[in-house]
Amino acid sequence: MSCEQNQELINAYVDGELDLVHSLDLERHLRDCQACSKSHAGLLALRAAVQGVYQEAPADLQKHVVSALRKDQKSEARTIAVPWRSVAFASSIALLVLLSWGAYRILSGPSSDEMLAHEVVSSHIRSLMSDHLTDVPSSDQHTVKPWFNGKLDFSPPVIDLDDHDFTLVGGRLDYVSDRPVAALVYQRRMHMVNLFIWPSTDKSSDADQVSTFQGYNTVYWKQSDMNCWAVSDLNMDELREFTKLLKTRSSR
């Protein structure tokens, strides 16, 4: 037994995560090896030290939380319980909202799409940064697709493009546009592509929208009532190729 390799075992032992056979082996070793028994004692002492700096919540936190909850609930109840008599008032508000939404669309152009593009680019970057690219690492579409069952309220299309040099790396749950979404990860050479999918609420079909943020290219399109966003550092031509392939495959 090499003592350097033992470090992780000792950690797992201290955490009660080591199986019986290894535990017994290690206990025997700890009796004989001074260095390892020292690091074992060190880990226990460290645990005690960390537990010693537990941060107690302020006494009035619960009070604040409960009153925030009640306030939140009241404002919710108020918005739900619209009195019958104010139907006329409500419809005038609706008209106003509609008008200002129209004005907003005219004045601000595609800014909500821009924001969404920002959001998916951030998700893409985060997925590469935080060592959390996939929840289900698999190149098999028949493994990735069923993995989403029970995790989302829709089943995303998972399409194999390996023959065109876009290798499926896996799938992941993500959160975009205030809802859980499916993220499928593909790879071409050293470039990762994140494909975000979630059901679309409006039925209109727009043309593909492309944009570039912080050096990442995004393509947005709609296919079989799903919003699809592809994000990658791949050049735009190849990313368009990717989206075109997905569209032709899924319509087959």
Place this chain on the structure above:
Amino acid sequence: MFKRRKNRGDEAVPDRGKREEFEASVLPHLGAAYNLARWLTRNDHDAQDVVQESCLRAYKFFGGFRGGDGRFWFLTIVRNTCYTWIQQNRPRELVDSLDAAANVQSDAPGPEAEFIKSADRNLVTKALEELPLEFREILVLREMEGMSYKEISDISGIPMGTVMSRLARARKRLQESLTLKSVMETK
């Protein structure tokens, strides 16, 4: 007058039931929530805000809670709310954390247990606060909340193997930092 009061009462009953159930499953874990938020945000005021925000979120999602471990369910929400907060307020930390965490090399044995035991609370607090985010997080979840590797893997979305190695590195780093700090203090 009577009619009106009756109506109001009828409306409030299901809501009150839901809220009572929610308060019973979540409020007992406010302490754990605060501790986690306090270590992730490193600040009392922000931790309180995050806990409050987490409660409101949790209340919204409470319909999706299928019973079981309320503490784990709630802490997952607190953890995610913390990350959203960090992303909005300290985005650099997410990047720094990654760089710093890659930087643990030494395989040398840690300091003596006696030495760690003698370190005072302020020193430990400071050393823990200065750790990169993901080390702080994993130490709080494991050492303070006693979560299993599986639970840590679920809550932070990393594979079990990564949990093991990250935890070992986090402990190593904390030990080193404690040693360094107390040496500097005695000088």
